[in-house]
Amino acid sequence: MELKDFVQNFANQFDETDAEMFTPETKFRDFEEWSSIIGLSIILMVDEEYGITIDADDMKQAETIGELFNIVQAKA
């Protein structure tokens, strides 16, 4: 599992926010476009791309994309 791909897959769930805005340090909840539906699509993306199940509580643990990556990787 590559951090770079993860950030890319994460960014793909957004439509309005510029792809360049996404880095491992990004605090994704600060984006104006962030919503609970995008949160759900992140959970579903992790399942589809990596075959790993995370839930809303796992999401809550992460402030940045990199932190979420670590949570996902720990479950791999």
Next chain:
Amino acid sequence: MEYNPYSLEGKTILVTGGAGGIGSEVGRVCSKLGARIVLTDNREDALQSALSSLVKVDGGEHLAVNADLTNADELNALVDQIPEIDGFVCNAGVMKLVLTQFITEEELTRIQSINLNAPILLTKALLKKKKIRKGGSIVFTASAAGVFRVSMGNAIYATTKCGIDAFMRTVALEYGPKGIRCNSVNPGMVETALIGTFTEEQKEKEKLNYPLRRFAQPEDIAQGIAFLLSDASSFVTGTALKIDGGMTLS
């Protein structure tokens, strides 16, 4: 005996999903109203504890039958071993939030087979084998979802519940002349394991959409089902009974 058209004395009632939040409460409420209960589910431990929570009645021992309703052999074995019934509560179901672009054929098939195919095939088998007595009542646990509103991420689930709504009304039409009624209850959010994937935060926010400012307890739904099973609802058939604390009003 005092006046009580809601009594279920002398009736035998089959409940699917009988080990779950709503199903086990349906068993308890209906047994308190005097019915003999047949619970079925595919989770053995939870099924046995639901069975032991029923109130004893005069009409006979309550029963529990383990069956996976998506398995044709187990479904048929269930139908063959149960006594004749007066009420059928078709309630087993699953939910999963999936946004449309993430739908897979596998998930679609899995959810449809328990929420839609199994209810249709079980109803068919009970009717064909004449297990439901004249004067009987069928009640589906549909949902407010699909039938009265849709929400994001709930396409598969809502679609199955719309299917149940159409099936319920069709059975009501076909079996009314034979003296069998068919209705549904349509809950909003109910405090059971089914909504366990929502965080407390999400739930508190969602409750603001409920004029009564809370979700249903299983008992709220079970009492609606008990009404539809009882002779108090003798002239009610083909009806989708919303039990949603007013959620779908706006």
